[in-house]
Structure formats: structure tokens, C-alpha cells
Amino acid sequence: MMQQVADILSNIEKLIAELPLQREPQGLYAPIGYSMQNGGKRIRPLLTVLACQMFDNQKTDDAYTPAIAWEMFHNFTLLHDDLMDNAPMRRGKPTVYTKWNANTAILSGDTMLVEAFRILHQTKSDNFSQIIELFTKTAEEVCEGQMFDMEFETRNNITESEYINMIRLKTSVLIGACLKTGALTGNATHNDAQLMYDFGINLGLAFQLRDDWLDTFGNAETFGKRIGGDIVSSKKTYLLVKLLQSASTADSEQITFWLNRKIFDEQEKISFITSMYKKYEIDRIGQAKVEEYGDKALQTLRQIGNNSKIDITQLQEISNKLLNRNK
């Protein structure tokens, strides 16, 4: 029988709540429990389970183990990234290094990475060795993406392809790998498993580019974060990379001046950079790029459905929700 999204999400929550984290030393394990219960949407494990079910709903239950491993890995990256980025809050709650301290954040994060592998190793699948290879390669790539992201902070000459490659590594390979893990657990053909990965890459790119766009052009009420945060912190987003590429020499000088200013009026900076985005049509270009990758993603998904005569409805609905489309 097909499991519905709501049921899968409730199973995932239950499995996370049952993780053996009531252990000594509590100084090590309590921050892991806290991180895992941070109110995340569980998109990644959901994608793993849905992808498996799409290919073989007899195997759905086997997909939960690697799904939880992916969620543990994802939360490990958030824990260490928050420390590296000096982010004091996440989803309205203090981050681990704020609530405890930097050393706890390092060591509890390390333990989460080990735990992710411990859970992964319990996966029951004919494709076990492919799954652990995919997991390990992806984990490595996510670290590479975070390093590129940190390196970009001090550079003003990032090309579009460098930027896309960075978000591919930092965000999209994880989405692709969660989907492919599910496909492999469901014994998809090699070709379908690869298409699921490609679907995830494009979905992840569209999702991240949309996040960049919303941070400047979104609706404060529905976005949940303050509008213009990326502009205030001079974050290298897709919009900024495109703007620095398109602007005239005179405008570039002004933009760089604002990016480098240490003391400034935040609203003034947001207004100026936003006006530049509009002048060079970066809002439209950014939105078009989201559409482009979103279309590619959904096209790939339909291709899998047609190839193998299987039902893609659940993944299609989730994707549309993630991309906030009406169809």
C-alpha cells in the first residue's frame, strides 16, 4: 500500500525521537537531540522515502534507515555551518554554539557525522555498496561547497558558473543523493537512479536560487525571514554575482563601496542595492533562472515516469510546493 506524505513525515519524526541520544556524556548527546528537534521540514528524508516508494512500494520501509542517516548528516552540516558563519539563531532558537559553546558545537557535530554513518550502515538493500559510496562522495562534496562559499566571501569576481557550481555542491548534491538513495533502495534501474539524481540537482538549484531571490524580492510575511538580510551582510548570492557582472564601471564602484562599508544605514543599503538589481533587471534574470532549473527538474521527473510507467504524482506535488508553483 502506498504511504501518504503525512504518514511518512510522522514516521520520520517518530524514528528521530527514538534515536538513542539519552546517553552519557550528556554534554555530547544533548546538543545532538536539540539539533535534530529544531523544527526542520524533513524534506530530505521525505524525498528518500518517496523516491523508494515510487519504484517499489514493497521496499518503502527499508528506505527509512538511509533517510534518517541523511537527515542526521544534514543537521550535522547546519550545526557546523552555524558555528563557521557565526549564526546565533536558527529557526528562532539559539544555535548550539550559542546555547552551549564552540567546542561542544565542534564535538557534537563530529559525533553526528559518525552517527549518520552508523545509521547508514544499517541500511538493508541489494545496492548497499552503491548507497554508501554515494553517501560518502556527497558528504565530501557538501564540505567542498561550504569551503567555496567561505572563499567567495572575500572575492568580488565570482563567475556565474563558479556560483552555480558552489550551490550545486553545497545544496543540490544532497537533494540529488537523497532521491537517488531512495531510488537505489527501491531497486530502480541504473538509468532511472541517475535520472532521479539529475532531477534532484535541478530541483536543488532552483530551490537555492529561489531562496536567494526571495531574500530580496520576497514577501516579508510569507518568507519568514527579514527581507534584505543577504544585502545587509553583502552575501554573495546569485543576484549579486549577476549584478557585479552586468553593472557599468561607475555603478560597480558604487556597489563595491556599499559592499565594503562597515558602518552604514541598513535600509539605505537595501534600497540602493535593490535599485541596482532593478536597473539591471536582475530580479527578472534571477526569476528566469529559477524557472529554468525548475522546468528541467520537472521534465526529468516526467521522463522517469514515462520511461518506467510509474506514478510520479507525490514527488511532483512536493517539488511544486518547494518551488511554490501552482501547477
Place this chain on the structure above:
Amino acid sequence: MMQQVADILSNIEKLIAELPLQREPQGLYAPIGYSMQNGGKRIRPLLTVLACQMFDNQKTDDAYTPAIAWEMFHNFTLLHDDLMDNAPMRRGKPTVYTKWNANTAILSGDTMLVEAFRILHQTKSDNFSQIIELFTKTAEEVCEGQMFDMEFETRNNITESEYINMIRLKTSVLIGACLKTGALTGNATHNDAQLMYDFGINLGLAFQLRDDWLDTFGNAETFGKRIGGDIVSSKKTYLLVKLLQSASTADSEQITFWLNRKIFDEQEKISFITSMYKKYEIDRIGQAKVEEYGDKALQTLRQIGNNSKIDITQLQEISNKLLNRNK
């Protein structure tokens, strides 16, 4: 044919030099290469290979893969521990967070942990699943040991058994697991593999207790580090734990006064604490504990040799060298 220790060590160096670390982003991988080439003695991978060879010298070549995984894991712990302990130097060279920065130390360390698993997963052995389970459990325990060690910094009432448990987790389980990994690769019986683990636990405890002892009572020329470093930093060593347990109330007050002082003459502190160690015979007690665990270790090793009629000479020699014994 039996491989000699010198040949094994040179094979290990060659495999480490061949690791694929000439990759982008260099900011991520160069610190890993630097960490792996830090002049370590490669004791852990050596133990893995020797343990395998002892049980089946046809399998020796298969032991190098998990051996390198263990060495990568060990160097990951050093990298993150140095950051957490604010240790600027290791073996006469700046540590990664000093040479690069804290974020690089975090992220390159994370990548080393992933790399350790990537290498481990390539192990060829009938006992593959036992080996990855042992690796993961041990990695978790080493993190627990480091957390206990950090927690002990702010406590003055640590019991002997708490201290022994901490060094067991932080140091000994890794030695035990390296040896057991080799035994499993060499298809040792379940019983022998477990005895190899126990041998490693006792060897590791003796080694760590000896290190504590040498830091205060060693010979500056042969020890390689400055004598009294642990006393200066008020580090909770076996000696200090035993002293705080044995001292009279009056002496305890004086000792605690010295431990808590922020500004002091280092030589004066070393002289005072050392005199207390002598007064309460802590030097003798410490040395006796080293002997006790060392004896247990070698006894267990001989038991394996007798059980299975196999040659323990290589491991016996290495152990005696580690414990600096003449026989």
C-alpha cells in the same frame, strides 16, 4: 612471506603520499595533506597490519586499506582536538587552525572524517560489516572520551575509575580497534579478535598512563616535550587525580590554590606539585599502574599466541618499545 616492520611503515607512507588530496578547493584539501604528513609514528596503522599478518599473512595486503582509514581518523581527531584545546603547535609545527584558521580546521577536519569512512568502505574482507561497525562505535567512543576530558577541566573531584574510563575512551579503544580490525581482516576467530581488542585496551591504558608519568618524571632529552607542561596547565592527569584523592586537607588546599592560580612562577608551581607527588608516592603509584596494565596487555598477547599457536613476536616487540621496556 612475512612483511617486516620497516617495510610495512614504508608501504604506509607511500599509501598516505598517494591519497588524492591535490584537489580543488585547495583551501580544503591542503590542510588535510599537511595533517597527514605531520611526522607521526604511524603506530595505529602498523598495529592493524601486524595484527592481520599474525593471523594470516596471505591477507596482509588487504589490511592496508582499513589501516589507512584508522590513520586518517586518528589525524582527524588530532586536528579538531588541537583547535578545541587551543594548541598552537604539534610536533614542532603550527597546527592547522594556527597556520590557516579555525573555520578551515573545522571543515578540513570534517572532510578527513568523511575520507576515513570513504577509505574504510573500500576494505576487502569477509568481516566487512563487523569492521565498519567496530570503526563507527570506536569513532563515537573517541568523541565521548574527548568530551569527558573537556568536562574534567572544570572538576576537582574526578575518581580514578572516571579517569581510567576517560583515557580508555579517548585513547585505548582506538588502539584496541586498530588491532581488532587487523585480526578481523586476517579472519581470526571471534575469541582471538576479542582478545586482540583487550590487548589493545590495556596497551593503550599503559601507554597513556606512561605519557602522564613522563610529563612530570621523564627525562627532558628523551621525552621530547618540556617536563612539567601538564603541571603548568593544571591538566587532570592520572597523577593529579591520585594526588587530589590522597592528600591531607591542608595539602589539598595548597594544591587547589596552585591549580587555580592564574598568575604564577611556572618553575615554582612545578616544584611544589612535584614535591607533593613525591610526598604521597604518586610517582611510584603511577609507575606501578603502568606496569599493571602493561603486564595485562602482554599476558593477553601471549594467551593469543598459545591459543592459536601463532607468532606474536612482532607485536611483542612493538609493545615493549611503546612501553619502553627492555624485554
